[in-house]
Amino acid sequence: MSWCVKSLSLICQQIKNPQLTCVRNRYHAEKIAKGPLLRRYGYRDRILQSGTLPHVDGPRLPMPVYRPKNAWCEKRALFGQNDYIDILGNGDLHPTRIMYNVQSWLRGVKGNEYQILLRKRKIFSKGIVPIARPTKWRDLNKRISYLYRFLNEKTKTGMPSN
Amino acid sequence: MAVVNRIYLFSRISITPKILLDPINRVCGGRRFDSTSVSSDGEVSNSSLSTTPIIRRTLACPPEYKRVQQAWVENLNTVEEQKLGLIDLHPDVFGAQPRIDIIHENVEWQTKYRKVRYDHTKTRAEVRGGGRKPWPQKGTGKARHGSIRSPLWRGGGIAHGPRSPQTYFYMLPFYTRVHGLISCLSIKLAQDDLHVVNSLEIPTDDPKYIEDLVENRNWGPSVLLVDEIDIMPRNITAATDSILHINLMPVYGLNVFSMLKHDTLVLTMAAVNRIEEKLLYQLNRPDFMDVTKKFMLNQNG
Numbered sequence: 001m002s003w004c005v006k007s008l009s010l011i012c013q014q015i016k017n018p019q020l021t022c023v024r025n026r027y028h029a030e031k032i033a034k035g036p037l038l039r040r041y042g043y044r045d046r047i048l049q050s051g052t053l054p055h056v057d058g059p060r061l062p063m064p065v066y067r068p069k070n071a072w073c074e075k076r077a078l079f080g081q082n083d084y085i086d087i088l089g090n091g092d093l094h095p096t097r098i099m100y101n102v103q104s105w106l107r108g109v110k111g112n113e114y115q116i117l118l119r120k121r122k123i124f125s126k127g128i129v130p131i132a133r134p135t136k137w138r139d140l141n142k143r144i145s146y147l148y149r150f151l152n153e154k155t156k157t158g159m160p161s162n
Numbered sequence: 163m164a165v166v167n168r169i170y171l172f173s174r175i176s177i178t179p180k181i182l183l184d185p186i187n188r189v190c191g192g193r194r195f196d197s198t199s200v201s202s203d204g205e206v207s208n209s210s211l212s213t214t215p216i217i218r219r220t221l222a223c224p225p226e227y228k229r230v231q232q233a234w235v236e237n238l239n240t241v242e243e244q245k246l247g248l249i250d251l252h253p254d255v256f257g258a259q260p261r262i263d264i265i266h267e268n269v270e271w272q273t274k275y276r277k278v279r280y281d282h283t284k285t286r287a288e289v290r291g292g293g294r295k296p297w298p299q300k301g302t303g304k305a306r307h308g309s310i311r312s313p314l315w316r317g318g319g320i321a322h323g324p325r326s327p328q329t330y331f332y333m334l335p336f337y338t339r340v341h342g343l344i345s346c347l348s349i350k351l352a353q354d355d356l357h358v359v360n361s362l363e364i365p366t367d368d369p370k371y372i373e374d375l376v377e378n379r380n381w382g383p384s385v386l387l388v389d390e391i392d393i394m395p396r397n398i399t400a401a402t403d404s405i406l407h408i409n410l411m412p413v414y415g416l417n418v419f420s421m422l423k424h425d426t427l428v429l430t431m432a433a434v435n436r437i438e439e440k441l442l443y444q445l446n447r448p449d450f451m452d453v454t455k456k457f458m459l460n461q462n463g
Contacts, residue, residue, distance in 0.1 A: 072384070072406035080272040080419030081411060087340055088440050089414030095275075096331075096457075102278055103327070108459050110331040139288050146287070 114147040217247030217360060217431070223442075228253040231351060233358045235431065238398075239365060241375045246360055251434070255441045256351045258344045265349075267334060268342030268418040277330045283323030286311045292318070333457040340444050346421045347437070355382065357428045362389055362410075367400035372408060382425020383407060388416055390432035413437055 025031040070076070085093050096108035105123045109116065121140055124130070130137045151157070217235045224230055231251040237244045251257070286292060292311025299306050307314075313321040334342075350356040364371060376385055384407040387398070392412035402408045411420065413436045421427055429437070447453075 070406075074406075077406060077409055077423070078411070078415075078420065079423070080417040081415040083272050083417045083419075084339060084343060085414050087336075087343065087444055088416055088437065091453075094457075096459075099276055102276060102329075106278060106327055106329055108331055108457065110329050113325045113328075116327065116329070142287060143285070 114144070114151060117144050117147070215246075217249065219247075219249035219431075219434075221250050221252055224250070225253060228257065231257040233351065233356065235358050235360055236379075238359050238362060238375070241371070241378050243379050249358060249431075249434070251351070252438050252442060254445060255344055255438050256347055256356075258341070258348045260349045260352070261341060261345045264338055264342050265345050265418055265422070267338060268346075269422065271332070271334045271339075272417060272419045274330045275332055279324065279328040279330075280326045281324045282326035283320035285321070285323075286313060286319030289317070289319045336453045337444075337450075340441065342418045343416070344441060346418045347427075350421060350427045355426050357381070357426065358434055359387075359428055359430050361395075361430055361432075362387060362398045363395050364397045364401065367397040369401050369404050372398075372401045372405060376408070376426075381428075384424040385409075385426045385428060386411060386420055386424035387428045387430075388413060388433045389430050390436045413440075 025034075082089075082098055083095050085095060085098065094108075099107045105119065106116075109119060111119070117140060121144060124137075124140075221230065231253050232248055233251055233256075234245045235247040235249055237246055286309065289311040292309035294309070296307050296310050297304055309318075311318045313319055347356070375381075376383075387402070387408070387410050389410070390413055392415075394410050399410065402410060407424075409420075409424065413433050416437070
Protein backbone atom coordinates (compact mmCIF):
# COMPACT_ATOMS: atom_id res chain seq x y z
CA MET A 1 0.00 0.00 0.00
CA SER A 2 2.85 2.38 0.76
CA TRP A 3 4.16 2.11 -2.83
CA CYS A 4 0.78 3.24 -4.10
CA VAL A 5 0.92 6.33 -1.99
CA LYS A 6 4.56 6.96 -2.99
CA SER A 7 3.90 6.70 -6.73
CA LEU A 8 0.78 8.87 -6.39
CA SER A 9 2.78 11.53 -4.57
CA LEU A 10 5.51 11.38 -7.23
CA ILE A 11 2.97 11.94 -9.96
CA CYS A 12 1.48 14.85 -8.06
CA GLN A 13 4.95 16.34 -7.64
CA GLN A 14 5.63 16.01 -11.39
CA ILE A 15 2.36 17.68 -12.25
CA LYS A 16 3.24 20.47 -9.85
CA ASN A 17 6.87 20.74 -11.05
CA PRO A 18 6.95 19.66 -14.64
CA GLN A 19 10.38 18.87 -16.16
CA LEU A 20 11.04 21.59 -18.64
CA THR A 21 13.11 21.10 -21.81
CA CYS A 22 13.96 24.25 -23.76
CA VAL A 23 13.37 23.81 -27.47
CA ARG A 24 13.88 27.38 -28.52
CA ASN A 25 16.75 29.81 -27.75
CA ARG A 26 16.15 33.31 -26.76
CA TYR A 27 19.33 34.54 -28.44
CA HIS A 28 21.02 33.41 -31.66
CA ALA A 29 24.37 33.42 -29.88
CA GLU A 30 23.15 30.74 -27.47
CA LYS A 31 22.13 28.55 -30.35
CA ILE A 32 25.54 28.93 -31.96
CA ALA A 33 27.30 28.33 -28.63
CA LYS A 34 25.55 24.99 -28.25
CA GLY A 35 27.13 23.83 -31.48
CA PRO A 36 25.65 21.97 -34.42
CA LEU A 37 22.62 19.87 -33.77
CA LEU A 38 23.27 16.16 -33.53
CA ARG A 39 21.37 14.46 -36.26
CA ARG A 40 21.14 10.83 -37.29
CA TYR A 41 22.40 9.60 -33.98
CA GLY A 42 24.26 6.31 -34.31
CA TYR A 43 25.20 6.92 -37.95
CA ARG A 44 28.92 6.50 -38.72
CA ASP A 45 30.08 8.66 -41.64
CA ARG A 46 32.49 6.59 -43.70
CA ILE A 47 34.36 9.59 -45.11
CA LEU A 48 37.75 10.10 -43.50
CA GLN A 49 38.13 13.76 -42.63
CA SER A 50 41.70 13.64 -41.32
CA GLY A 51 44.94 11.75 -41.62
CA THR A 52 46.99 10.88 -44.70
CA LEU A 53 46.58 7.13 -45.13
CA PRO A 54 43.47 5.82 -46.81
CA HIS A 55 43.42 2.50 -44.97
CA VAL A 56 43.30 2.94 -41.22
CA ASP A 57 41.95 -0.52 -40.48
CA GLY A 58 44.17 -3.06 -42.06
CA PRO A 59 47.55 -2.95 -43.81
CA ARG A 60 48.81 0.52 -44.62
CA LEU A 61 49.89 1.58 -48.09
CA PRO A 62 53.67 1.46 -48.60
CA MET A 63 55.23 4.91 -48.21
CA PRO A 64 58.76 5.39 -49.48
CA VAL A 65 61.36 6.04 -46.82
CA TYR A 66 62.40 9.69 -46.74
CA ARG A 67 65.96 10.12 -47.99
CA PRO A 68 67.03 13.76 -47.83
CA LYS A 69 69.23 14.97 -50.66
CA ASN A 70 72.87 15.60 -49.83
CA ALA A 71 73.09 19.35 -50.30
CA TRP A 72 76.89 19.21 -50.08
CA CYS A 73 77.76 16.48 -52.55
CA GLU A 74 80.45 17.64 -54.96
CA LYS A 75 78.03 18.49 -57.74
CA ARG A 76 75.85 20.65 -55.52
CA ALA A 77 78.63 22.16 -53.40
CA LEU A 78 80.50 23.47 -56.43
CA PHE A 79 77.46 24.30 -58.55
CA GLY A 80 78.00 27.37 -60.68
CA GLN A 81 81.78 27.22 -60.56
CA ASN A 82 83.47 28.80 -63.59
CA ASP A 83 80.34 30.59 -64.77
CA TYR A 84 82.16 33.90 -64.56
CA ILE A 85 85.37 32.70 -66.15
CA ASP A 86 85.26 35.32 -68.87
CA ILE A 87 85.08 38.06 -66.21
CA LEU A 88 87.51 36.71 -63.63
CA GLY A 89 89.74 34.66 -65.92
CA ASN A 90 90.70 34.77 -69.53
CA GLY A 91 88.36 37.16 -71.34
CA ASP A 92 88.33 35.04 -74.50
CA LEU A 93 86.91 31.97 -72.77
CA HIS A 94 83.12 32.21 -72.85
CA PRO A 95 81.07 30.11 -70.39
CA THR A 96 79.38 28.34 -73.32
CA ARG A 97 82.69 26.74 -74.16
CA ILE A 98 82.83 25.10 -70.73
CA MET A 99 79.33 23.59 -70.76
CA TYR A 100 80.75 20.06 -70.79
CA ASN A 101 77.59 18.45 -69.39
CA VAL A 102 75.59 19.53 -72.42
CA GLN A 103 75.88 17.86 -75.83
CA SER A 104 78.38 19.73 -77.97
CA TRP A 105 75.89 20.83 -80.58
CA LEU A 106 73.54 22.22 -77.90
CA ARG A 107 76.00 24.50 -76.09
CA GLY A 108 74.74 28.06 -76.18
CA VAL A 109 71.69 27.13 -78.26
CA LYS A 110 68.19 28.36 -77.58
CA GLY A 111 65.27 28.01 -79.90
CA ASN A 112 61.94 26.40 -80.54
CA GLU A 113 61.64 22.81 -81.73
CA TYR A 114 61.94 23.72 -85.40
CA GLN A 115 65.15 25.70 -84.94
CA ILE A 116 66.71 22.98 -82.79
CA LEU A 117 65.85 20.30 -85.34
CA LEU A 118 67.34 22.35 -88.17
CA ARG A 119 70.58 22.68 -86.23
CA LYS A 120 70.54 18.98 -85.40
CA ARG A 121 70.12 18.09 -89.06
CA LYS A 122 72.87 20.47 -90.15
CA ILE A 123 75.34 18.97 -87.68
CA PHE A 124 74.36 15.30 -87.85
CA SER A 125 74.30 15.22 -91.66
CA LYS A 126 78.09 15.16 -91.58
CA GLY A 127 78.29 12.06 -89.42
CA ILE A 128 77.18 8.45 -89.52
CA VAL A 129 73.58 9.02 -88.38
CA PRO A 130 71.96 9.22 -91.86
CA ILE A 131 73.55 5.87 -92.77
CA ALA A 132 73.47 4.07 -89.43
CA ARG A 133 70.06 5.31 -88.25
CA PRO A 134 67.96 5.68 -91.40
CA THR A 135 64.57 5.56 -89.63
CA LYS A 136 65.53 8.21 -87.17
CA TRP A 137 67.00 10.38 -89.91
CA ARG A 138 63.84 9.99 -91.95
CA ASP A 139 61.69 10.88 -88.94
CA LEU A 140 63.82 13.98 -88.34
CA ASN A 141 63.36 15.17 -91.91
CA LYS A 142 59.66 14.41 -91.82
CA ARG A 143 59.25 16.38 -88.63
CA ILE A 144 61.12 19.34 -90.09
CA SER A 145 58.90 19.31 -93.21
CA TYR A 146 55.76 19.05 -91.10
CA LEU A 147 56.81 21.90 -88.82
CA TYR A 148 57.76 24.07 -91.81
CA ARG A 149 54.30 23.65 -93.30
CA PHE A 150 52.54 24.02 -89.96
CA LEU A 151 54.39 27.16 -88.87
CA ASN A 152 54.08 28.85 -92.25
CA GLU A 153 50.51 27.89 -93.12
CA LYS A 154 48.73 27.53 -89.79
CA THR A 155 50.42 30.17 -87.61
CA LYS A 156 51.14 33.83 -88.02
CA THR A 157 54.57 34.61 -89.37
CA GLY A 158 56.60 37.78 -89.40
CA MET A 159 56.14 40.88 -87.31
CA PRO A 160 52.71 41.86 -85.93
CA SER A 161 50.75 44.14 -88.24
CA ASN A 162 49.79 46.76 -85.67
CA MET B 163 91.87 56.28 -39.81
CA ALA B 164 92.81 59.34 -41.86
CA VAL B 165 95.28 60.45 -39.22
CA VAL B 166 97.01 57.10 -39.23
CA ASN B 167 97.24 57.14 -43.03
CA ARG B 168 98.86 60.54 -43.07
CA ILE B 169 101.46 59.48 -40.56
CA TYR B 170 102.15 56.34 -42.56
CA LEU B 171 102.77 58.28 -45.78
CA PHE B 172 105.11 60.63 -43.98
CA SER B 173 107.22 57.80 -42.68
CA ARG B 174 107.27 56.00 -46.03
CA ILE B 175 108.46 59.06 -47.98
CA SER B 176 111.37 59.55 -45.65
CA ILE B 177 112.65 56.06 -46.40
CA THR B 178 112.32 55.39 -50.16
CA PRO B 179 112.25 57.86 -53.04
CA LYS B 180 110.22 55.38 -55.19
CA ILE B 181 107.14 56.31 -53.20
CA LEU B 182 107.17 59.81 -54.72
CA LEU B 183 105.34 58.32 -57.69
CA ASP B 184 102.37 57.41 -55.49
CA PRO B 185 100.93 60.91 -54.95
CA ILE B 186 101.37 61.63 -58.67
CA ASN B 187 99.28 58.61 -59.56
CA ARG B 188 96.59 59.70 -57.13
CA VAL B 189 96.45 63.28 -58.34
CA CYS B 190 96.27 62.41 -62.00
CA GLY B 191 93.30 60.11 -61.37
CA GLY B 192 94.20 58.19 -64.49
CA ARG B 193 92.98 54.64 -64.82
CA ARG B 194 96.26 53.05 -65.62
CA PHE B 195 96.59 49.36 -65.03
CA ASP B 196 99.73 47.36 -64.73
CA SER B 197 100.54 44.18 -62.92
CA THR B 198 102.15 46.07 -60.04
CA SER B 199 99.11 48.16 -59.31
CA VAL B 200 98.99 47.29 -55.63
CA SER B 201 101.84 46.78 -53.28
CA SER B 202 101.43 44.29 -50.52
CA ASP B 203 104.66 44.25 -48.66
CA GLY B 204 105.52 43.04 -45.24
CA GLU B 205 108.17 45.57 -44.46
CA VAL B 206 109.10 46.40 -40.93
CA SER B 207 107.03 49.23 -39.54
CA ASN B 208 108.66 52.36 -38.24
CA SER B 209 107.01 52.30 -34.87
CA SER B 210 109.19 51.08 -32.10
CA LEU B 211 106.30 49.16 -30.49
CA SER B 212 106.43 45.95 -32.58
CA THR B 213 108.98 44.20 -34.72
CA THR B 214 106.62 41.72 -36.51
CA PRO B 215 105.93 42.63 -40.14
CA ILE B 216 102.53 44.22 -40.69
CA ILE B 217 100.87 43.45 -43.97
CA ARG B 218 99.79 46.61 -45.71
CA ARG B 219 98.17 47.33 -49.02
CA THR B 220 97.68 50.64 -50.78
CA LEU B 221 95.37 51.15 -53.70
CA ALA B 222 97.00 52.45 -56.84
CA CYS B 223 93.94 54.42 -58.00
CA PRO B 224 91.56 54.97 -55.12
CA PRO B 225 88.43 56.95 -55.99
CA GLU B 226 88.40 60.46 -54.67
CA TYR B 227 84.98 60.69 -53.09
CA LYS B 228 84.39 57.21 -51.78
CA ARG B 229 85.48 55.78 -48.49
CA VAL B 230 87.98 52.95 -48.79
CA GLN B 231 86.87 49.61 -47.36
CA GLN B 232 89.17 47.77 -45.03
CA ALA B 233 89.63 44.22 -43.83
CA TRP B 234 91.85 42.46 -41.34
CA VAL B 235 94.41 40.01 -42.62
CA GLU B 236 94.35 36.83 -40.56
CA ASN B 237 96.43 33.69 -40.49
CA LEU B 238 95.60 30.01 -40.89
CA ASN B 239 98.71 28.68 -39.11
CA THR B 240 97.04 28.52 -35.71
CA VAL B 241 93.55 27.67 -34.58
CA GLU B 242 93.30 31.00 -32.76
CA GLU B 243 92.99 34.06 -34.92
CA GLN B 244 96.02 36.31 -35.25
CA LYS B 245 95.65 39.59 -37.06
CA LEU B 246 98.58 40.28 -39.33
CA GLY B 247 97.53 43.63 -40.72
CA LEU B 248 94.78 45.83 -42.03
CA ILE B 249 94.44 46.23 -45.78
CA ASP B 250 92.56 48.63 -47.98
CA LEU B 251 89.95 47.32 -50.38
CA HIS B 252 88.64 49.23 -53.35
CA PRO B 253 85.09 50.52 -52.69
CA ASP B 254 83.99 49.97 -56.29
CA VAL B 255 84.54 46.25 -55.78
CA PHE B 256 83.97 45.70 -52.07
CA GLY B 257 81.86 48.70 -51.12
CA ALA B 258 79.32 48.90 -53.92
CA GLN B 259 75.62 49.17 -53.35
CA PRO B 260 74.17 45.74 -52.65
CA ARG B 261 71.72 45.14 -55.47
CA ILE B 262 69.57 42.22 -54.38
CA ASP B 263 67.68 42.18 -57.66
CA ILE B 264 70.88 41.82 -59.65
CA ILE B 265 72.04 39.04 -57.35
CA HIS B 266 68.71 37.30 -57.84
CA GLU B 267 69.05 37.61 -61.61
CA ASN B 268 72.52 36.13 -61.45
CA VAL B 269 71.42 33.18 -59.33
CA GLU B 270 68.48 32.52 -61.68
CA TRP B 271 70.79 32.64 -64.67
CA GLN B 272 73.32 30.28 -63.14
CA THR B 273 70.56 27.82 -62.30
CA LYS B 274 68.88 27.90 -65.68
CA TYR B 275 71.33 28.59 -68.48
CA ARG B 276 72.89 25.13 -68.43
CA LYS B 277 69.59 23.30 -68.12
CA VAL B 278 68.55 20.98 -70.91
CA ARG B 279 65.42 18.85 -70.85
CA TYR B 280 65.73 15.49 -72.55
CA ASP B 281 62.21 14.13 -72.09
CA HIS B 282 60.67 13.20 -75.40
CA THR B 283 57.45 11.71 -76.71
CA LYS B 284 56.69 10.29 -80.12
CA THR B 285 54.09 11.84 -82.35
CA ARG B 286 51.60 9.85 -84.37
CA ALA B 287 54.02 9.85 -87.29
CA GLU B 288 56.86 8.40 -85.24
CA VAL B 289 55.02 5.66 -83.37
CA ARG B 290 55.52 2.29 -85.00
CA GLY B 291 52.59 1.25 -87.20
CA GLY B 292 49.41 3.13 -87.89
CA GLY B 293 49.63 3.56 -91.66
CA ARG B 294 46.46 1.76 -92.62
CA LYS B 295 42.88 2.81 -92.03
CA PRO B 296 41.66 0.32 -89.36
CA TRP B 297 38.12 -0.12 -90.78
CA PRO B 298 36.09 1.49 -93.56
CA GLN B 299 34.72 4.96 -93.09
CA LYS B 300 31.08 3.90 -93.30
CA GLY B 301 29.20 0.70 -92.84
CA THR B 302 30.57 -0.57 -89.55
CA GLY B 303 28.82 1.00 -86.61
CA LYS B 304 32.16 2.12 -85.22
CA ALA B 305 33.61 5.62 -84.98
CA ARG B 306 35.59 6.77 -87.95
CA HIS B 307 39.39 6.55 -87.64
CA GLY B 308 42.32 6.92 -89.96
CA SER B 309 45.10 5.26 -88.02
CA ILE B 310 45.56 3.26 -84.87
CA ARG B 311 48.29 5.62 -83.67
CA SER B 312 46.35 8.87 -83.54
CA PRO B 313 46.46 10.63 -80.15
CA LEU B 314 42.91 9.47 -79.40
CA TRP B 315 43.98 5.84 -79.31
CA ARG B 316 45.62 3.93 -76.53
CA GLY B 317 49.25 3.42 -77.55
CA GLY B 318 49.01 6.28 -80.00
CA GLY B 319 51.33 9.23 -80.38
CA ILE B 320 51.26 12.25 -78.10
CA ALA B 321 50.03 15.39 -79.85
CA HIS B 322 51.64 18.17 -77.82
CA GLY B 323 54.14 16.38 -75.66
CA PRO B 324 57.70 17.34 -74.81
CA ARG B 325 60.03 17.28 -77.77
CA SER B 326 63.63 16.88 -76.84
CA PRO B 327 66.05 18.44 -76.48
CA GLN B 328 64.70 21.60 -74.96
CA THR B 329 67.25 24.17 -73.83
CA TYR B 330 66.86 27.09 -71.47
CA PHE B 331 70.05 28.87 -72.41
CA TYR B 332 70.34 32.64 -72.25
CA MET B 333 73.11 35.07 -71.38
CA LEU B 334 72.78 37.89 -68.91
CA PRO B 335 74.18 41.22 -70.01
CA PHE B 336 77.89 41.33 -69.27
CA TYR B 337 77.72 44.12 -66.74
CA THR B 338 74.78 42.55 -64.92
CA ARG B 339 77.08 39.65 -64.17
CA VAL B 340 79.92 41.98 -63.17
CA HIS B 341 77.64 43.87 -60.83
CA GLY B 342 76.33 40.61 -59.44
CA LEU B 343 79.84 39.68 -58.38
CA ILE B 344 80.49 43.14 -57.00
CA SER B 345 77.23 43.24 -55.03
CA CYS B 346 77.86 39.81 -53.58
CA LEU B 347 81.41 40.66 -52.49
CA SER B 348 80.21 43.91 -50.93
CA ILE B 349 77.45 42.11 -49.05
CA LYS B 350 79.84 39.47 -47.79
CA LEU B 351 82.20 42.17 -46.49
CA ALA B 352 79.41 44.23 -44.97
CA GLN B 353 77.91 41.25 -43.17
CA ASP B 354 81.27 40.13 -41.70
CA ASP B 355 81.30 37.00 -43.80
CA LEU B 356 84.42 37.89 -45.73
CA HIS B 357 87.85 37.15 -44.27
CA VAL B 358 91.26 37.80 -45.80
CA VAL B 359 94.06 35.39 -45.09
CA ASN B 360 97.74 35.71 -45.92
CA SER B 361 98.01 32.21 -47.42
CA LEU B 362 96.36 28.79 -47.30
CA GLU B 363 99.30 27.01 -45.62
CA ILE B 364 98.29 24.96 -42.60
CA PRO B 365 100.56 22.89 -40.33
CA THR B 366 98.71 19.53 -40.56
CA ASP B 367 96.50 17.71 -43.02
CA ASP B 368 94.09 16.67 -40.28
CA PRO B 369 90.46 17.59 -41.02
CA LYS B 370 89.92 18.16 -37.31
CA TYR B 371 92.32 21.13 -37.42
CA ILE B 372 90.18 22.91 -39.96
CA GLU B 373 87.00 22.07 -38.06
CA ASP B 374 88.45 23.44 -34.82
CA LEU B 375 89.63 26.56 -36.62
CA VAL B 376 86.23 27.25 -38.14
CA GLU B 377 84.53 26.54 -34.80
CA ASN B 378 86.95 28.75 -32.86
CA ARG B 379 86.65 31.75 -35.13
CA ASN B 380 82.85 31.55 -35.48
CA TRP B 381 83.06 31.23 -39.21
CA GLY B 382 79.86 29.85 -40.70
CA PRO B 383 79.34 26.12 -41.00
CA SER B 384 80.21 26.29 -44.70
CA VAL B 385 83.40 28.01 -45.84
CA LEU B 386 84.63 28.82 -49.33
CA LEU B 387 88.40 29.28 -49.54
CA VAL B 388 89.56 31.15 -52.61
CA ASP B 389 93.14 31.31 -53.83
CA GLU B 390 94.58 32.89 -56.94
CA ILE B 391 95.49 29.74 -58.89
CA ASP B 392 93.98 26.30 -58.91
CA ILE B 393 96.97 24.53 -57.36
CA MET B 394 96.55 24.66 -53.58
CA PRO B 395 98.94 23.61 -50.82
CA ARG B 396 98.84 19.90 -50.05
CA ASN B 397 97.79 20.10 -46.40
CA ILE B 398 94.68 22.15 -46.91
CA THR B 399 93.59 20.04 -49.87
CA ALA B 400 93.92 16.87 -47.82
CA ALA B 401 92.20 18.38 -44.80
CA THR B 402 89.19 19.77 -46.65
CA ASP B 403 88.82 16.76 -48.91
CA SER B 404 86.68 14.85 -46.44
CA ILE B 405 84.73 17.88 -45.24
CA LEU B 406 82.06 18.47 -47.85
CA HIS B 407 80.96 21.92 -46.73
CA ILE B 408 84.44 23.46 -46.79
CA ASN B 409 85.54 23.94 -50.38
CA LEU B 410 88.52 25.33 -52.25
CA MET B 411 88.18 27.37 -55.40
CA PRO B 412 90.44 29.37 -57.68
CA VAL B 413 89.63 32.98 -58.50
CA TYR B 414 88.33 32.20 -61.97
CA GLY B 415 85.80 29.79 -60.45
CA LEU B 416 84.26 32.38 -58.12
CA ASN B 417 80.55 32.93 -58.72
CA VAL B 418 77.48 34.40 -57.08
CA PHE B 419 75.76 31.06 -56.43
CA SER B 420 78.74 29.60 -54.54
CA MET B 421 79.23 32.78 -52.56
CA LEU B 422 75.63 32.63 -51.41
CA LYS B 423 75.65 28.88 -50.77
CA HIS B 424 78.70 29.04 -48.51
CA ASP B 425 78.26 31.11 -45.37
CA THR B 426 81.81 32.40 -45.13
CA LEU B 427 84.12 33.53 -47.89
CA VAL B 428 87.85 33.42 -47.20
CA LEU B 429 90.19 35.06 -49.71
CA THR B 430 93.95 35.00 -49.78
CA MET B 431 95.90 38.20 -50.35
CA ALA B 432 96.78 37.08 -53.85
CA ALA B 433 93.13 36.32 -54.56
CA VAL B 434 92.07 39.77 -53.32
CA ASN B 435 94.63 41.38 -55.62
CA ARG B 436 93.53 39.32 -58.60
CA ILE B 437 89.78 39.84 -58.01
CA GLU B 438 90.20 43.57 -57.59
CA GLU B 439 92.41 43.84 -60.65
CA LYS B 440 90.00 41.88 -62.83
CA LEU B 441 86.79 43.57 -61.68
CA LEU B 442 88.23 47.09 -61.83
CA TYR B 443 89.46 46.32 -65.32
CA GLN B 444 86.00 45.15 -66.37
CA LEU B 445 84.42 48.28 -64.89
CA ASN B 446 86.82 50.62 -66.65
CA ARG B 447 87.79 48.87 -69.86
CA PRO B 448 87.88 51.02 -73.01
CA ASP B 449 86.42 48.32 -75.31
CA PHE B 450 83.29 47.71 -73.26
CA MET B 451 81.07 47.96 -76.34
CA ASP B 452 82.58 44.72 -77.62
CA VAL B 453 81.63 42.73 -74.54
CA THR B 454 78.12 44.14 -74.23
CA LYS B 455 77.14 42.84 -77.65
CA LYS B 456 74.50 40.13 -77.90
CA PHE B 457 75.79 36.59 -77.65
CA MET B 458 76.13 35.02 -81.11
CA LEU B 459 76.64 31.30 -81.47
CA ASN B 460 79.81 29.92 -83.02
CA GLN B 461 81.60 33.26 -82.89
CA ASN B 462 83.94 32.21 -80.07
CA GLY B 463 81.68 33.78 -77.49
